Amino acid sequence: MEAKNFPAVDMEIRKWGAKPESLIQVLHGTQEALGYLPKEVLVYISEKLNIPLSKVYGVVTFYNFFKLTKDADHVIMTCMGTACYVKGGEAVLNALCEKLGIKPNEITKDGKFAVRIVRCLGCCGLAPAIAVDGKDIYGKLTPEKAIEILERYM
Template identity: 45%
Template sequence: MCKNALTEEKFRELDAYVASLPERKGALIAVLHKAQEIFGYLPEEVQLHVARLLDLPAANVYGVVSFYSFFAEEPRGDHVINVCMGTACFVRGAEIILKELEADLGIKAGQTTPDGLFSIDALRCVGACGLAPVVMVDGKVYGRVKPGEISSIIKEFMEV
């Protein structure tokens, strides 16, 4: 079954979550977090559903979704590669790592490879400055990454 299929079941899970909320006032962001957790991202269909659940104008929901960088409107790749662009990583060469990664995968930060395998995100500080520059793939942290090491990191995930 396709991972991002917008199944009935997922909508029901979201409905149940909203029903369980003690208060709907101000709950939009929490509901969007839940929706993203369930669906993986927030396509229009899901945003509209959230708008109806909370009785909010769709524009309101969209305005919020588009404001926060945590919310994705496009499906993410199977593996999300986060390059930390915190200052500590920046001064230790994170930019070069990011460029190399972009060149390797042929996509820009914020995009997903056509095969849906990888997404790249530039992240603001993982907080592992001692390990700068840091790359995180699906939550696994690679510290003190040197140019040239990127390809082997990617390979690890291609084989899985």
């Protein structure tokens, strides 16, 4: 397959070096730039780092962090760590899913929202907690409060 040019990937490869051990770090940077990891990009990375495409795919699918398809506009990460679990994280998760009409780890039809289960945001003092778009953390939630927060992003 003829690979196109991807300047964002080139930049990452320059930063980490064109060697096999740079793969995960290059994938990180690429996903940050593009939002996800399209197939053509994986082909390109495989050629540039001289790693078989099958191995690149193997790494991408091994790690939860990497996405092969475009993600929702807003990702709500619902913490299901132990502390959040014993303090009612499941009720928060159910309320969010019910409101959006999706199951955990699904994306709404309009592509706007996704609700994901994560293992511990490390905010156990604020349990139960959610993180929206990986940066806004909300804690000490009830199902009602969670819906209120969700509506702010709608």
